[in-house]
Amino acid sequence: MDSVELCRELAIIIISAEVFGLLSEKLNIPRVAGEIIAGLVIGPSLLNVVQSSDFISVLAELGVIMLMFTAGLDTNMSDLRETGLKALLIACAGVAVPLVCGTLLYMAFYGFGAVGTAQFCQGIFIGTILTATSVSITVQTLKELGKLSTKVGTAIVSAAVIDDVIGIIVLTLVIGTNNAGTSIGTVLLRTALFFVFAFAAGHFLLKLFRFLDRKWPHTHRISVMALAVAFLFAFLAEYVFGVADITGAYAAGVILCQLSDAGYISRKVDVNSYMIFSPVFFVSIGLQTNIRDIDSTVLLFSLAFVGVGLITKVIGCGGMARLLGFSSNDALKIGCGMMTRGEVALIVAQRGMALNVIDQKFFSSVILLIIVSSILTPIILKMFYLNKSFPHRQPSVQS
């Protein structure tokens, strides 16, 4: 990797993100959507002046880790305690409804298969792609709107973190029906162990940081060490416990959100994010996508897939939220906030193709879902938040 070439790419990425971010602000849509479009414009879809590279992807991944760390840091602990169980139920409904409906959609297009047949496995895989929310876009949108540290914001973020875990469990289960991979028990055990570890380590870390905080309050030292802990947790989560790295970073943030300097740390990490990592991450979503690759033979299926993908999250998560006592407006915000799909959907699709369970052509449907949900979700969320009177209709409660 050539650092000079990277300077060129970073300059283009940052400037285009800024220009499209500004344009989207003028059009009253969130910056995030603008930055993703910037990636589509400068990437292989249109101008092709920047291509996604290993280095850009890794910088983007560091960006997501920082984003989830600050989401954790900005958590209101009493809100989290109050919404924790609710978030679990919302996440479960938000996995179940898209999984079932995605499977049925595939069968509606390509024929019904009995349990255990290849046809059934393909359907289940398509359903599994729809399970995991990509929370980063919603986090950034809620941040822009100043609504991240609200009860609804906390519910969305924690439900999305939980549904990542459930998504991975479902994937393991589905792969398990195909080959002898990791057992579902192992996955559940490792996930449980991670949370036990985070709880125990969190206790010790809080003591250490409270000491640092007393000795050097409001110093570089606190924020630098906190960021190092975020990276450490991200590593341990994925490497030792097989949980996603962003779950680790979020857990580190939730632990450290109890410090009096949590806001200070969050602001410092935030400067890092918006200067380089966050534009790189959102632009890279656009860069990784080549609109020209979208396969027209599955266009009708793709459109239905996108529709089902979006609506089932609203029904599943929003419906459950309404059942749990959120107002219908808040339930809709939660449902819509959970619509975004991202890297986990791509991972599931890639895993499925590698195992020859699903066909290459469905990849374009996944890409379309990621783009549409990434651009639509921030716009819809902003509409809900800025136009509080809109809409008051009750969501269908079917989960």
Added chain:
Amino acid sequence: MDSVELCRELAIIIISAEVFGLLSEKLNIPRVAGEIIAGLVIGPSLLNVVQSSDFISVLAELGVIMLMFTAGLDTNMSDLRETGLKALLIACAGVAVPLVCGTLLYMAFYGFGAVGTAQFCQGIFIGTILTATSVSITVQTLKELGKLSTKVGTAIVSAAVIDDVIGIIVLTLVIGTNNAGTSIGTVLLRTALFFVFAFAAGHFLLKLFRFLDRKWPHTHRISVMALAVAFLFAFLAEYVFGVADITGAYAAGVILCQLSDAGYISRKVDVNSYMIFSPVFFVSIGLQTNIRDIDSTVLLFSLAFVGVGLITKVIGCGGMARLLGFSSNDALKIGCGMMTRGEVALIVAQRGMALNVIDQKFFSSVILLIIVSSILTPIILKMFYLNKSFPHRQPSVQS
């Protein structure tokens, strides 16, 4: 490159930099020296828990670019105008003295060679290795001491930037005697063109940024766009004009230092630096070094090489500074500030080995010079600044 593995490495790098930085503060030596030692401790020299990788090197390079950009931003323009010509003369003397003395040192150890012989070329190459100052460590030390924006600080930084350029011209000249590479005329022309370009583009950029500054003063936008310009200049300098990327970043900083928001931009870029990039850069100097590799057969030569490397910069730069009217204390600061060697020395040595002009074994001498100068310079500079009465002796003025 695996982002999870990178998280582990970043966590270790940041924590060790912080711990050794704190220790060195307690021992009253600059943090930078501590961070370099941290790299030696966690790297292949001792614990070997982190190895230098492509990704770490590129992150480190981005770190140097940001460091030089803030050095440019913190420039006092009237100081630069006043010291500009002086810096040029200091740089010339600081190239000539080490070049001549390094050549003579080689010949004293390995036999005299007439002009044009292989022996002569080897001597000249060893001399060339000693020409270019690595300014980043001095910049960081001056920053820590709050002395970067002084007349002495400006003289050191601009002289070091100029001697990088001269160093590259000398290298081209030396290589030109061996093969038909780029001609010296081309190098001079491209360098001149870069400064013409920077001057012209600077005029336009200042207008653009003054507009942005009026419209959105003190906003993310200004600092993000400024950083993008730094990356762009770094790219253009190296790719189009064949000048070092850090020279481009420094030029971008000098242009934007005339903005009223220059201090604001500098502070924001600085947060980025100290959170990730700067520890990665200084620790990576230690990581790239394996003390165990130091070749004992050239130990005596290496020690003499290090001694000559350090003393000739003090004599050349310090002596010229004294001749130009700096006080003897300031002249010593300038001479010592220019002692550090870094990546350019490594590049020259590698180029020499690739061309079979110098032997592999001299690489260890270069590494030793880099370590010793990187650790000694901050300590000596701090001594000079904190103990103003010390030392009052006149430096030898022989350049």
